[in-house]
Amino acid sequence: MFDGWSPWAWVALSWLELLVAYGGYMLYLRGRSRRLEDDV
């Protein structure tokens, strides 16, 4: 399935992983922060 992927497709995937991980964790922290600040 992945044999036909070009080098740039793999490059794009690897950088997308960084974006998703950083963005996802940032959103998680933001949600947690909002809930906490409401409680405080």
Place this chain on the structure above:
Amino acid sequence: MSDSRNIDRGTGGRPAWLNALGLMVVALFAVGAYLALVVSPPDTNQGDLIRIMYAHVSAAWVCFLAVILAAVFGMLYLWRGRIGDDIRAVAHAESALLFAGLTIIGGMTYSKPTLNTFWTWDAKLTLTALLFALLVGYFVVRGLVDDRERRGRVSAVVAIVVLASLPFNWMAAEWFRTLHPSKSFEVSAAGVSDSADPIFRWILLFNVVVAALVYTWFVLERSRLGRLEAGLEERREAVAGRREAIDV
């Protein structure tokens, strides 16, 4: 042992300087991506796939740093018993888990087009999988223990166990037979040396610094939330204590 004087009960939102640091990190990430994806020349052997190395190696190095700091703050908690050290240990451990996950997924993404396999159970990859599993265990243990002090002590021991696996992981490509290539750059007292074109090294180092700044922002924000949570937990316990006293 837990000392309420060590909890900074912040009640406001995120401080302005932390927001400014976040914006700076986003801008530097964009510069790092530009250097890796546009400025970096293709490698003689790997071609454009070398651009994956900048993302993968920076995540792996920051993962190691996060594991070391999680264990250091765990040890400080065992020594001093200050809740602030436990809060910082958790913040570092959470980032360590994130970067360990990124290292594994990024390594698979790098491995498939270069070595024609996503995964193999050799020493380096198995030790990285073990590191990830131990970090998951760190949070499972924390979820199982209600008592704040005991939770901090037990998870600090887990963090020290994770740290003990790190030298084997770092040296695995030299010590064991593995598909994983050996270190691209040698860091010694004489400085950083490598046989590749210096531009690869400088772009990698820039992206390592960016990943370290992203990690710093995550840890600072997570520590702030940890202090808020600890303050809230303490207030709830105080209210419960007063209710019990009234009932008696």
